[in-house]
Amino acid sequence: MWRVITACNGSAVLEQPEFALFEKHRATLERAALACRERHCWSPFPEMPAKYPDSAAAQAAGLAAFQAHLGTRFALEQPGTMGELGEEVSPYSQAPLGIRYPRADPDALFDAAAHAIPAWSQAHASVRLGVLLEALDVLYREHLFEIAQAVMHTAGQSFNMAYAGSGVNALDRGIEALVYAQQAMQAVAPRARWERRFGAAQIVLDKTYRLVPRGVAVCFTCASFPTWNAWPSMLASLATGNAVIVKPHPATVLPMAISVRVFRRVLAAAGFDPNLVTLAVDSVEAPLGKILVKHPKTAIVDFTGSVRFGRWVEENAQPALCFTETAGCNTVVLESADDLDAALRSLATTLCMFSAQMCTSPQNVYVPAAGVRTPEGTVPFDAVAQRLADAVAALTGDPKKAAMILATLQSPQSQALLREMSEAGRRDGTVLLESRPYPHPEFPEARTATPLLIRCTTAERHLYGEERFGPVSFVIRCADAADALFQATRDVKEFGGLTAFLYSTDESYIAAAEAAYATAGAQLTINLTGPMPLNFAAAYSDYHVTGLNPAGNASLTDLGFVAGRFRIAQSRRPAKMEPAAATTLPH
């Protein structure tokens, strides 16, 4: 069926043409697997837009490609199209993008996806991996700046974040998912010879183990970070032989529409049915989400989005497998610091980053009532709160700097939330910093807001005891250091939390916090200062979400994220007593 030759480095090389894409990208996948194993820093992509090959031309081409979409019908030759729809509005211009997407009949998408699965799932796993790595490579080489512009004008991210967080870092997360998919599939022997004596007879069986996909996966993508969870979820499902229907948030369709079209093109070019990847666009008025989750052909659901709908998905996806990432109260504990100003500067930066619209953005800052110990003495609680407010104000005072860091508000709902929380803060606590729009230097119509910072006590848990999506945070007075840690980790366990941040010079306190946050299930960053955003999550190294609290049930990326997406079917029969086949290619 295939011929395996051994390269000079000892690795098997697959010579058949269907393995060409795998061979093309194999070094990348092997290097990524090493990074996943050792969790060190690595990426095949340049970190900054300026380092992209022929960057200026590529950026200009990406912008032009994005602009060419505006006011047009997005061509996607997929089945079941019945009219068109599209309601995206740029947070930068607050004007509609005017892009019209096919409105799809869900049944037609499921039927087409189910029809496409057999040939795809029966291909060798390496063939699938090769095609998917090629799709990521095409996204990188041909569409990265187009997607970055699309992310800016839907999610509202800054250009740099759109390039990094929604571009190369998301591609890295995709490769990472492929590493784990390969690992899980290679753990299954493709065949075996089994011999045992039963009474007087020697029974010799040849066994074949097939990887069987679950079926059709539905991948929900969110408004503020469309690609970051979506690409790895799609790749985890596709690599293991499933098909994927992508259901983007209606506010942020374009980045996923471009992605879907790339996957379809690359699949078709490799001889597979492009209907393995389709797009199901809906509207806020007529959402498709519940229909897709409850569809009898839905075998896997990946969901990124709101806590409320995420919980509904978790409760209703069965019998489909369900992987969720929602949100929570990300917590900060300020106990003591060698350099409090450096800590507060880092914290302020991270509170401002993309107007705190990241699932990893901190929200609740827990401080002992007695204040924070420093080498210069204890800084009282009120002073800590004020210095944090000052640090935020310093970052957002200059519109150019503010634009780079705050970017825009994805949704008008966040403006309403800011008004509501400001009022609640004045009523039940103290507003340290009012939110106000800031003038964006490039986009005068941009939907912007500086952060709202509220001071309160643990008696005002109703204020901070849920995710307040947008630039709202709370400095919370706790009884003492032990109470700060107790409150923070209890809130994580109860309300969810992905990330956590701790400043302490006390190693025993740090050890207690590591244990408490591990149990609560938030990924903890300790005493980090300097230019790295506190909530920066590195592909191949940082696990994203633990699955231990309400912020999500899955982790990007561990074996559990991929191992259940395929199943193992075996057949066995008496061996024809010839020597075993020479090929021992794993899955």
Place this chain on the structure above:
Amino acid sequence: MWRVITACNGSAVLEQPEFALFEKHRATLERAALACRERHCWSPFPEMPAKYPDSAAAQAAGLAAFQAHLGTRFALEQPGTMGELGEEVSPYSQAPLGIRYPRADPDALFDAAAHAIPAWSQAHASVRLGVLLEALDVLYREHLFEIAQAVMHTAGQSFNMAYAGSGVNALDRGIEALVYAQQAMQAVAPRARWERRFGAAQIVLDKTYRLVPRGVAVCFTCASFPTWNAWPSMLASLATGNAVIVKPHPATVLPMAISVRVFRRVLAAAGFDPNLVTLAVDSVEAPLGKILVKHPKTAIVDFTGSVRFGRWVEENAQPALCFTETAGCNTVVLESADDLDAALRSLATTLCMFSAQMCTSPQNVYVPAAGVRTPEGTVPFDAVAQRLADAVAALTGDPKKAAMILATLQSPQSQALLREMSEAGRRDGTVLLESRPYPHPEFPEARTATPLLIRCTTAERHLYGEERFGPVSFVIRCADAADALFQATRDVKEFGGLTAFLYSTDESYIAAAEAAYATAGAQLTINLTGPMPLNFAAAYSDYHVTGLNPAGNASLTDLGFVAGRFRIAQSRRPAKMEPAAATTLPH
């Protein structure tokens, strides 16, 4: 924290006393891992009772230990005991065993389990693996024949099956679960150093990755095969740091009570809290199942048992992880055969084995209306059905032979089912073989029945379209060979099915059947004749259940069975710029 030295074979040896049990059993685990990787035949245990060390004495001691339980209170020093209960009846004597077990307050068990978890989960994974391998070894060395007797007199298995299927093979499945647990845990690096430039600064972080258990697992064990699924489920949860509450079927408590006591003793001897493993006995009248599944502290549910309650568990376990194995219509397709008599003999044996009370027992035999092609010509449908009935009758005519193979009926409900199905068979089809009690040569009061065999057509799907638990099977006339395969695989997909059996001399038909059964999700055995029971499932080699149809959502044992039972929590902090620690012991 630990010292690693390198043995002459290059593997690290863990010198600290807490690793002593791991070192004691490490060779077994490594050998088992090789078997899982290559799927060949291997076991550390003797296949037959006679090969057990000092077998006669061990068997006598096991019998004596079993008899000593009768009519007594089973001592189990676990928390929350409030009275006692026990309603087991031996299928061999039809007399109550008279064993009284502690009735436990579920809340007390959950609280004790939750309290026991931290120290257990914070131990090194190898420490846990060592303790659990020791527990399996103690079960093997000290309790195997006691458990075999307990299985006989609760589940009703024959002595040989109780030894093999509920003894050594179940221990093998337990070791197998430990192999995959180790593999999933070792895929996570324990720590890493991560360096990246941000602007002008070089950020160097030391990262720690902790394995965090889900919490308290509830393990339901079934009446007819108590240990086989239970031990691997318990071990998968325990190895990954969780605690387990065992909820045995009220008819079959003793094998699990003995198991629980062994785990508790070994855990305590190793310095861990024995409440990591507790027993929750209930009664048919006042079942605890739903209370345990819906308990807020339940984090994992393993369920083996009826289709009906299994479906309820799958639908209601959320947010707990849920692994089920229930039952289904295991199918046989008879298309053509080189030696039809040999095929029918094997089939008859497997239909009789433990009175078809195994989840892998075949039930539905699909035959083309035109009959089965053989080298001597086509044998007509009616003749095939009659020859199968004759083969079954030949096996069950001699009480001594019948006792060895049929054993007993676990439940009186099966007798009622046999009466009901016999009537339905006479009404809607043809009864080829009536069921009747056979006189057990050793136990005159034994609850016995020879198999009921019914002939029908695909129009009588209401007869065979669900699992009929007990010795009932159907020879089903199908339009032709294609229809036989279509009907069989459709029934598997719709009603569930773990195993499937095919006889065909047509390679293209075999290939079609392999593909169709892989999609339907039944593990297929092709053209097997001779002394090996067709439904024999070899640990380390045969995957049990695919998770692709209603017969269960989990597979023993793949990575998906263990990978979700723990989660990964990380912490990261600026590195103290010393050389990295010399120890690189994996999880």
